[in-house]
Amino acid sequence: MSITRKITFYISIFVLFVAGLGFTAQPAQAAACAKYHIVKRGEYLAQIARYYGVTWRYIADINNLKNPSRIYAGNKLCVLLVGDEADNGNNNGDNGDDYDGFPTFSIVSVVEDEDVTIKTYNLPSGDSFDVLMGEMGTKGKGGIKVDTINSGSGGSKQFVFDIPKALRGEYQIAIRLQSNTGSDYFAYNWFYNNTSGGGGTGGGYKPPKGYTGFPTFSILSVIRNEDVTIQAYNLPPGDSFTVLMGAMGTKGVGGIKVTEIDAGSGGSKQYTFDIPSALRGSYQVAIRLQSNTGSGYFAYNWFYNNTAVDP
Structure with a gap:
């Protein structure tokens, strides 16, 4: 056996030995991660980034996410590397640790x-x-x-x-x-664009004092081609939302108006909405809550159009 073949043989044996011990390669970022986040159902990357005071690009980069729009409940994401604690990985100056929500x-x-x-x-x-x-x-x-x-x-x-x-x-x-x-x-x-015009889509809604963050919602249950039940979280008090449904991938933008809801006292609420006839038979359906007061608040998600199945 030639020297080259012997070296190749021994290297192969060593690799198999290490694999048998159960060692696996880990990303360099994982060993240097200072803080992790477990993705919850209904969360998306920009939302998680805002919570930790970093950018979504920062999280995508340190986790080697090829498609930042595809994260799933249960995923473990590094949200802060060791050495970045001083500025939270943010490039926008000092927003302080108390900033929450969005402008x-x-x-x-x-x-x-x-x-x-x-x-x-x-x-x-x-x-x-x-x-x-x-x-x-x-x-x-x-x-x-x-x-x-x-x-x-x-x-x-x-x-x-x-x-x-x-x-x-x-x-x-x-x-x-x-x-x-x-x-x-x-x-x-x-x-x-007229002198008496003023406020856009109403534009007069002001988030109440003490409200921070933004609304989200998760899918609780689905009855195929009939209705979907959602659980909303952190609704801004006194706001009003249009409920839209559309084709998968649209995030509900420009979708079919299903109904309108009032946030009332805000917080966590449960709603059931009929699936519009035009979307019955669709495999997946996008759903969106869009403020109609001019507050700018919105939330979106999607669901499988199958009874008792949700994302």
Whole structure:
């Protein structure tokens, strides 16, 4: 036997021996993880990231997630590496350990073709946002940059922005605040471009004092082609939601309106909704709760259209 073959033979034996002992390779990140999170049903990556004060990209990178939109209940995710505790892996300055939830804003007033005044709520401290305006339906994505604002100490603030020339004469205008620091925070709304117009989709809802976070919901049960029962969590008190269902992969955006619900005192509530006839026979159905008060709150999930089966 040649020397090369002998070396190859002994290496193979060693590898089999190690495998027999039950040793397995672990990602480098796992050994250096400072904090883990067990995914609960209905959670998604951006939601988990906001809870821990990091970005979803940070979690995706350290867990080598090829598709960040595909995480499942029971998954164990590293949310913070050793050495990142000082800044929580965040690149947006010091938001402090007490920040929770996400920013929203309402429309205060509009001067036709001139300017719009907004009021923000729950701005993260030390962040910076580009202000974008665009055509209705775009949510301001890829819109015209009209200004940059610094959130300073965060919380609630009032700002006035000029309406860009290219959008003057538009009946409705989308407006967006998009963080430019890498924090991934954003908020959007829209307004009627007339002096008496003011507040977008109502725009007058203000989260009550003490409310933090955002709503989520899980699927409790399904009766095929008939109805689905959900359990909502952390509903904002006094808000109202439109319930939408649509094809899988749409997140319910632009879906069929099933009903409307009032959050009432908020918190945790259980609801049952009929599955619309147009979606009966679908293997999977997307469902969405979308605030119709202008608060910007929403939540979405999906379910298998099979009796007693849920995701």
